Amino acid sequence: xxxxxxxxxxxxxxxxxxxxxxxxxxxxxxxxxxxxxxxxxxxxxxxxxxxxxxxxxxxxxxxxxxxxxxxxxxxxxxxxxxxxxxxxxxxxxxxxxxxxxxxxxxxxxxxxxxxxxxxxxxxxxxxxxxxxxxxxxxxxxxxxxxxxxxxxxxxxxxxxxxxxxxxx
Amino acid sequence: xxxxxxxxxxxxxxxxxxxxxxxxxxxxxxxxxxxxxxxxxxxxxxxxxxxxxxxxxxxxxxxxxxxxxxxxxxxxxxxxxxxxxxxxxxxxxxxxxxxxxxxxxxxxxxxxxxxxxxxxxxxxxxxxxxxxxxxxxxxxxxxxxxxxxxxxxxxxxxxxxxxxxxxx
DNA sequence: AAAGATTGAGAGCTCAATCTTA
DNA sequence: TAAGATTGAGCTCTCAATCTTT
Numbered sequence: 001x002x003x004x005x006x007x008x009x010x011x012x013x014x015x016x017x018x019x020x021x022x023x024x025x026x027x028x029x030x031x032x033x034x035x036x037x038x039x040x041x042x043x044x045x046x047x048x049x050x051x052x053x054x055x056x057x058x059x060x061x062x063x064x065x066x067x068x069x070x071x072x073x074x075x076x077x078x079x080x081x082x083x084x085x086x087x088x089x090x091x092x093x094x095x096x097x098x099x100x101x102x103x104x105x106x107x108x109x110x111x112x113x114x115x116x117x118x119x120x121x122x123x124x125x126x127x128x129x130x131x132x133x134x135x136x137x138x139x140x141x142x143x144x145x146x147x148x149x150x151x152x153x154x155x156x157x158x159x160x161x162x163x164x165x166x167x168x
Numbered sequence: 169x170x171x172x173x174x175x176x177x178x179x180x181x182x183x184x185x186x187x188x189x190x191x192x193x194x195x196x197x198x199x200x201x202x203x204x205x206x207x208x209x210x211x212x213x214x215x216x217x218x219x220x221x222x223x224x225x226x227x228x229x230x231x232x233x234x235x236x237x238x239x240x241x242x243x244x245x246x247x248x249x250x251x252x253x254x255x256x257x258x259x260x261x262x263x264x265x266x267x268x269x270x271x272x273x274x275x276x277x278x279x280x281x282x283x284x285x286x287x288x289x290x291x292x293x294x295x296x297x298x299x300x301x302x303x304x305x306x307x308x309x310x311x312x313x314x315x316x317x318x319x320x321x322x323x324x325x326x327x328x329x330x331x332x333x334x335x336x
Numbered sequence: 337a338a339a340g341a342t343t344g345a346g347a348g349c350t351c352a353a354t355c356t357t358a
Numbered sequence: 359t360a361a362g363a364t365t366g367a368g369c370t371c372t373c374a375a376t377c378t379t380t
Contacts, residue, residue: 004323004327005323005326005327005330006326006330007323007326010233013233013234013235014233016233016235017232017233017234017235018232018233018293018296021296021297021300022300022304023300025300025303025304025306025307026300026303027319028307028315028318028319028322029207029303029306029307031319031322031323031325031326032200032203032204032207032322033204033207033208034249034326034329035200035322035325035326035329036200036201036204037249038329039197039200039201040201053370055370055371064185064186065178065181065182065184065185065186066181066185067181067184067185072340072341073340073341073342074339074340074341081202081205082371082372083371083372083373084340084341084342085341085342085343085344085371085372085373085374086370086371086372087341088341088342088343089342089343089370089371090370092342093370105340108339108340108379108380109378109379109380110339110340110341110378110379110380111339111340111341111379112340112341125186128186128189129189132189132190132191132193132194135193135194135197136190136193138193138197138329139193139196139197141324141325141328142321142324142325146321146324147196149317149321150196150318150321151195151196151199153310153314153317153318153321154196154199154200154203155172155173155175155199156309156310156314157199157203157309157310158173158174158175158199158202158203159172159173160309161202161203161206161306162173162174221347221348223348223349240362240363241362241363241364242361242362242363250349250350251349251350251351252362252363252364253349253350253351253352253363253364253365253366254348254349254350255363256363256364256365257348257349257364257365258348260364261347261348273362276357276358276361276362277356277357277358278356278357278358278361278362278363279357279361279362279363280362280363
């Protein structure tokens with residue numbers, strides 16, 4: 001019988017090279033990293049059909065789902081978990097493509113309101129069904145019961161990491 | 169009662185903004201992406217204590233666990249799932265730091281054998297316990313039964329993606 | 337002082353092109 | 359012709375510095 005996947009082979013190699021180490025955490029984290037990389041690659045293919053990349057779609061989709069469809073760069077940075085500098089540069093690109101616009105904030109002279117243009121709103125509304133179809137196909141391997149189990153486990157994990165960030 | 173995590177709030181927003189769409193795949197894929205990003209950030213902190221980053225550690229660890237501790241750039245590219253150009257540049261950096269060396273292949277004049285230097289081997293052997301401790305702490309939230317369930321689900325997912333790559 | 341937004345420099349990736357050998 | 363390795367150009371990120379407003 002052969003190993004089921006590349007991570008099993010990696011664990012076997014470590015068993016030989018460093019038998020003193022407990023490499024069992026890699027069984028989960030190694031697979032998580034590889035699956036996440038594949039998911040990102042598939043999403044990239046989908047977005048490319050619409051002239052977008054994951055970072056651009058993330059901005060457009062975050063605006064689209066927000067009540068009022070309006071956020072500051074600071075809020076977008078927090079949502080995407082990237083630096084404010086990266087957000088400013090993403091917005092420069094999307095603005096050059098005519099998909100978003102910046103407006104001075106009425107409340108706070110330091111801040112900016114980012115909004116979708118009509119073109120940006122139309123585009124994200126077109127991309128969304130294709131994006132969800134891609135994600136659906138990635139999950140097609142699971143039964144409904146497995147989907148439920150995986151959701152529960154990942155929710156527990158994500159909640160634990162968020163708590164860890166709150167209490168450093 | 170409040171939502172358990174940020175992904176639940178995102179799903180609620182979509183329910184309002186686009187009630188016609190089935191956004192349920194995001195419940196898994198959104199959490200997977202966020203957990204993976206957190207895992208990478210924690211690993212980056214660990215590697216930085218040893219003057220490394222995730223890409224450099226990946227090369228050193230791949231060599232360390234390989235029988236013979238010797239691979240070609242082509243094999244390293246496949247293992248890390250990155251381009252051959254990125255591999256060449258990683259090797260340039262690690263060679264400049266004295267952690268790996270390139271040797272002409274005896275079998276094939278086009279190819280190169282990449283090996284750890286004694287310094288590179290010592291370093292990866294020092295980093296490994298710290299790296300595994302980081303991964304262990306990330307998984308500390310799970311019971312043994314949950315660990316087993318999650319391993320089984322991710323193995324099924326990873327196997328399905330690998331099969332998909334074989335049959336395009 | 338502090339917070340929000342932006343810019344420029346530096347790092348690592350991909351893609352396309354190049355060089356060498358099979 | 360094709361395969362393996364490498365380089366250079368272009369892109370997007372982070373970090374540090376800057377500018378404006380509170």
